[in-house]
Amino acid sequence: MTRQLSLNAFIHDTGHHEASWRHPDSGVDRVGDIAWYQDIARKAEAAKLDAVFLADGPVWWGTSHRPSNQFEPITLLTALATVTDRIGLIATASTSYYEPYNLARLFASLDRISGGRAGWNIVTTQGDEAAANFGQVVAASAETRYARAQEFLDAITRLWDSWEDDAVVADRESGVYVDVDKVHPIDFIGHFLKVKGPFNAPRTPQGRPVYVQAGSSNEGRNFAGRNAEAIFTAHQTLADAQAFYADIKAKARAFGRNPDHVKVLPGISPFIGDTPAQAKELYDEFNRLTVPAYGLQQLTAIAGVDLSDLDLDKPVPAGIFDGAGDVLNNNRSRLQVVANIVERDRPTLRELLHRLAGGRGHNVVHGTPVQIADTIQEWFEGGAADGFNVLPPLFPQHLEAFTSKVVPILQERGLFRTEYAGSTLREHYGLPRPDSQYATDLPVAAGQN
Numbered sequence: 121m122t123r124q125l126s127l128n129a130f131i132h133d134t135g136h137h138e139a140s141w142r143h144p145d146s147g148v149d150r151v152g153d154i155a156w157y158q159d160i161a162r163k164a165e166a167a168k169l170d171a172v173f174l175a176d177g178p179v180w181w182g183t184s185h186r187p188s189n190q191f192e193p194i195t196l197l198t199a200l201a202t203v204t205d206r207i208g209l210i211a212t213a214s215t216s217y218y219e220p221y222n223l224a225r226l227f228a229s230l231d232r233i234s235g236g237r238a239g240w241n242i243v244t245t246q247g248d249e250a251a252a253n254f255g256q257v258v259a260a261s262a263e264t265r266y267a268r269a270q271e272f273l274d275a276i277t278r279l280w281d282s283w284e285d286d287a288v289v290a291d292r293e294s295g296v297y298v299d300v301d302k303v304h305p306i307d308f309i310g311h312f313l314k315v316k317g318p319f320n321a322p323r324t325p326q327g328r329p330v331y332v333q334a335g336s337s338n339e340g341r342n343f344a345g346r347n348a349e350a351i352f353t354a355h356q357t358l359a360d361a362q363a364f365y366a367d368i369k370a371k372a373r374a375f376g377r378n379p380d381h382v383k384v385l386p387g388i389s390p391f392i393g394d395t396p397a398q399a400k401e402l403y404d405e406f407n408r409l410t411v412p413a414y415g416l417q418q419l420t421a422i423a424g425v426d427l428s429d430l431d432l433d434k435p436v437p438a439g440i441f442d443g444a445g446d447v448l449n450n451n452r453s454r455l456q457v458v459a460n461i462v463e464r465d466r467p468t469l470r471e472l473l474h475r476l477a478g479g480r481g482h483n484v485v486h487g488t489p490v491q492i493a494d495t496i497q498e499w500f501e502g503g504a505a506d507g508f509n510v511l512p513p514l515f516p517q518h519l520e521a522f523t524s525k526v527v528p529i530l531q532e533r534g535l536f537r538t539e540y541a542g543s544t545l546r547e548h549y550g551l552p553r554p555d556s557q558y559a560t561d562l563p564v565a566a567g568q569n
Contacts, residue, residue: 345371
């Protein structure tokens, strides 16, 4: 079968542009309404997209300039599962502030309720504000967070694997429901975590959720190469995306994995117009609604540098983000994206804030449907992406513009499905259903006594 794109719809309240809620056509009055999200999910499924995706963080960032997240993502996606049939459902959950057994139950329930459509976006939560919500004074270092994340993933994988696929026999005559010899304690003991197991429910339709990861820092890329089946990443240029793509595939190969089973999905936020001029005017229209104070707050959070004393209409000083590293050598991935914009394009501070307003460092593009499709195809065929995480600037209008105008072009070019071939997220991504490590006598990873 010809290689095909994967496309996700990244759901984010009124839209991904930070000023989307101020637009006169926004649904800002509905961001606390479950029907709002269900309608978006149905539109994405009608276009045969692979999945909808929800980001999350266990903290309020203390801003008066943007709606706050009102739903816990696994709960929200469970509600979306009841009104959809095929589209994947990817939720963010932190290895820093959950325990493996609790999270295993939540995702197993989502996978079973949805008929095998769950994906887990694995994050390690940084920031002292989040740490304080869990009784901690300061957040752990990146090295510590990722060490715990690896233990967490090892433990939760064993929990989901602890029931062999044929453990449930449901023999009415003998009165035996479960073959207990096929249900295994995991006895996981690590530096951070202890989990006895086994899990308290059979394997789900996918065996376990699809493992998704969104970190592009040094630690994040190593973690992704070892574990992730889909990777969400942010790049502004084709060359940077190609370098990241090659590095991730090489890391997966070095861990003995099939690199074709690691999907690299950069973010793209498209402003679509019938002409290039109309698309540019749409982009400018949204940027005129931005509040510089909020943009500066976001920039400080991303880059760790306060630029509020600079003139908005003068160029950002070259070298102000020295030490950010490059795409293959960085510890704060989004900072590196911002640093590259400044070094490459020499924007004014206002222009930089506008570049970040549409997608927080993801690639914001404006053009005709053909131009957007051309960009997607160039990255897909040029060794930069296996697909994209689509960040519509305004919901639902800009999602509908993408699905009604760009997706048909990709379908005509043979790059994207016209119908779903399977019913699970693994099938959409072309990923195998994993066997239980206990049933296949695979070597047990480090961390088990």
